[in-house]
Amino acid sequence: MRTASNARGHIQLEQPPQPVTLRLVTLREWQELSPVAAARELHHRVQTRLSPAQRRAAIAWLESEPVLATTIEQAREAGRTLGGVPYLAKDLFDVRGTPTFAGSTFLPEVRAADKESTLIAAANGAGLVFAGKTHLHEFAYGITGENPHYGDCEHPLVAGRTTGGSSSGSAVGAGCTADAGAVTMLLLRPYRCTRR
Secondary structure (H helix, E strand, O other), rough: OOEEEOOOEEEEOOOOOOOOOOOOOOOOHHHHHOHHHHHHHHHHHHHHHHHHHHHHHHEEEOOHHHHHHHHHHHHHOOOOOOOEEEEEOOOOOOOOOOOOOOOOOHHHOOOOOOOOOHHHHHHHHOOOOOEEOOOOOOOOOOOOOOOOOOOHHHHHHOOOOEEOOOOHHHHHOOOOOOOOHHHHHHHHHHHOOOOO
């Protein structure tokens, strides 16, 4: 990639990198898939969209297809608004029965995750289906997305660059599940701040 300086000395890219288009499935499209097809699609996306190194760097834990399909079916039967839409959670949020490493290699040895965090409880209460956890900058203490234990999360659209932020694995995982922005807005909607 070539760069050039402008009159103020700022570096400008002469040829910006060309983005790769990743088709994200909408919330409704996830709900239209059968539970087995939705679980298979999520696993297929993780396997085909992420190289082995990126899977190791981004995905901390992924639910098995059969268990995920059963959970999706149960969530849909409950009739919640977001019923059956799978999501990946940052491995900073506790999920009952799943260890929280927070980007480290030892945290479960010194701290048990014996209850669910408020965010996970809200997501599950809305009908979303917890499908797995994503890695992050160790203890969320950094802005680059680098992790010495699991690897650096490469930006999914710009090769050779990291995703940045402590939520590096979540940025990579967003291309494998429902549109993360839409899910976030739906979850935060009941908790909007109001003026006094």
